Amino acid sequence: MTVAELSTQEILDLTREHTLYDWSVQGAVKAIAIDRAKGVYLWDSDGKRYLDFNSQLMSVNIGHGDERVIEAVRRQMERVCYVVPNTFTTDVRAEAGRRLAEVTPASLTKTFFTTGGADAVENAIRMARIFTGRHKIAARYRSYHGATAGAMTLTGEPRRWASEPGIPGVIRIPDFYPYKAGKAYDDPEYTASVLAATEEIIQMEGPHTVAAVIAESVVGTNGILIPTEGYIRGLRDICTKYGILYIADEVMAGFGRTGKWFAVDHWGVQPDIMTVAKGLTSSYVPLGATIVSQPIADFFDDKFLSAGLTYNSHAVGCAAAIACINIYKEDGLIDNAARMGEVLKAELLKLKEKHPCVGDVRAIGLFTILELVKNKATREPLVPFNPKPAELGPINKLKAFLLQNGLFTLLRWNTVFANPPLCVTEEQIHEGIAILDAGLELVDAELQ
Numbered sequence: 001m002t003v004a005e006l007s008t009q010e011i012l013d014l015t016r017e018h019t020l021y022d023w024s025v026q027g028a029v030k031a032i033a034i035d036r037a038k039g040v041y042l043w044d045s046d047g048k049r050y051l052d053f054n055s056q057l058m059s060v061n062i063g064h065g066d067e068r069v070i071e072a073v074r075r076q077m078e079r080v081c082y083v084v085p086n087t088f089t090t091d092v093r094a095e096a097g098r099r100l101a102e103v104t105p106a107s108l109t110k111t112f113f114t115t116g117g118a119d120a121v122e123n124a125i126r127m128a129r130i131f132t133g134r135h136k137i138a139a140r141y142r143s144y145h146g147a148t149a150g151a152m153t154l155t156g157e158p159r160r161w162a163s164e165p166g167i168p169g170v171i172r173i174p175d176f177y178p179y180k181a182g183k184a185y186d187d188p189e190y191t192a193s194v195l196a197a198t199e200e201i202i203q204m205e206g207p208h209t210v211a212a213v214i215a216e217s218v219v220g221t222n223g224i225l226i227p228t229e230g231y232i233r234g235l236r237d238i239c240t241k242y243g244i245l246y247i248a249d250e251v252m253a254g255f256g257r258t259g260k261w262f263a264v265d266h267w268g269v270q271p272d273i274m275t276v277a278k279g280l281t282s283s284y285v286p287l288g289a290t291i292v293s294q295p296i297a298d299f300f301d302d303k304f305l306s307a308g309l310t311y312n313s314h315a316v317g318c319a320a321a322i323a324c325i326n327i328y329k330e331d332g333l334i335d336n337a338a339r340m341g342e343v344l345k346a347e348l349l350k351l352k353e354k355h356p357c358v359g360d361v362r363a364i365g366l367f368t369i370l371e372l373v374k375n376k377a378t379r380e381p382l383v384p385f386n387p388k389p390a391e392l393g394p395i396n397k398l399k400a401f402l403l404q405n406g407l408f409t410l411l412r413w414n415t416v417f418a419n420p421p422l423c424v425t426e427e428q429i430h431e432g433i434a435i436l437d438a439g440l441e442l443v444d445a446e447l448q
């Protein structure tokens with residue numbers, strides 16, 4: 001029997017019987033069997049169409065089914081799929097490294113290719129520790145850095161708990177979340193207070209013991225928390241002052257998502273190390289990267305880089321990355337993300353005006369979120385932090401409504417994400433917003 005002969009029910013049953021879903025109670029998952037995808041749309045095995053308003057996991061940045069990537073991958077597979085990464089090299093590895101050096105911030109020159117975001121973070125930590133001879137890594141609570149041991153320990157949110165105690169040497173610095181603190185986004189006193197608390201923690205830990213600070217340039221899954229220029233530059237400055245490396249985690253925010261190549265480009269921040277994945281290949285095949293500055297690269301010229309992966313610099317991944325970088329440029333996708341981001345933001349702000357349940361809109365390029373509240377004045381979240389399934393009533397209702405009406409997006413706790421592929425058009429944004437608008441009526445009704 002070929003895969004194509006399975007009925008929708010057989011696909012769902014066999015998936016349940018023989019595979020495990022991530023981050024889920026298995027019996028609670030209601031998956032949809034997807035048959036194909038093109039541009040910003042997905043079709044399920046019964047032919048129903050969904051608008052992909054989240055680029056899956058904020059990762060299919062160029063959009064689905066682009067023949068240019070498929071062709072690049074096919075060509076590479078015909079030539080050579082894989083070679084031992086420290087005995088052989090390939091033209092696609094060389095070219096992907098050069099392209100990354102061109103598009104990333106000027107401080108970053110050399111790439112260690114991984115298979116995804118978490119192992120990019122693992123290798124960033126490892127290199128930072130070897131390079132500085134220090135062992136502590138500072139991270140924030142509202143963060144997600146991946147599900148391998150080190151990346152999971154750096155992750156501050158509840159997904160970390162099941163993996164504790166985790167790796168030693170991880171310390172916490174404060175989040176930048178003015179809405180939660182009851183402040184205006186650009187309140188300079190708030191920025192100053194967060195930076196002062198951060199510096200004090202570094203001092204108390206002993207700056208000579210801190211190898212690196214890792215920060216998502218714009219916090220992704222934990223709420224699209226957008227730094228002010230003052231905060232992100234201030235964080236970089238604290239690192240510089242104490243000889244601490246600044247690791248920008250751009251796994252989600254990178255590759256045009258925010259309307260620039262990388263989110264740090266908005267504020268002219270030069271990281272010492274940057275981690276990327278997702279948009280690097282737009283999820284066509286798995287690939288991640290740890291990209292380092294020249295001093296770190298030079299250090300390993302005569303020191304042992306004690307790090308490796310069977311699939312380091314996988315030729316098929318590198319071919320897909322080159323194709324994607326070409327597409328970002330050829331199709332002007334990053335400018336489109338900036339332009340469409342303005343359209344989307346304006347629409348989201350209208351939803352905030354209209355709906356009592358929408359407390360805040362945070363948007364930078366096509367990296368956007370609605371924060372839902374019980375009460376706009378108090379900013380009390382619609383559902384509590386880390387809610388139990390029974391507390392998710394209104395969110396589950398909204399999620400079901402959106403899917404029924406052909407809109408896929410990510411809903412997490414009291415937040416609704418809107419992160420379409422960077423090729424999205426104004427018309428498609430309006431299509432998604434209209435469904436969201438109708439769905440939010442259901443949530444408003446629950447407030448009464």
Ligand SMILES: Cc1ncc(COP(=O)(O)O)c(C=O)c1O
Nearest residue numbers: 116117118144145146251252277
């Ligand atoms: C900011 C950030 N870092 C790291 C990761 C981990 O990437 P992966 O799931 O590819 O291991 C993610 C995944 O969502 C992420 O958003």
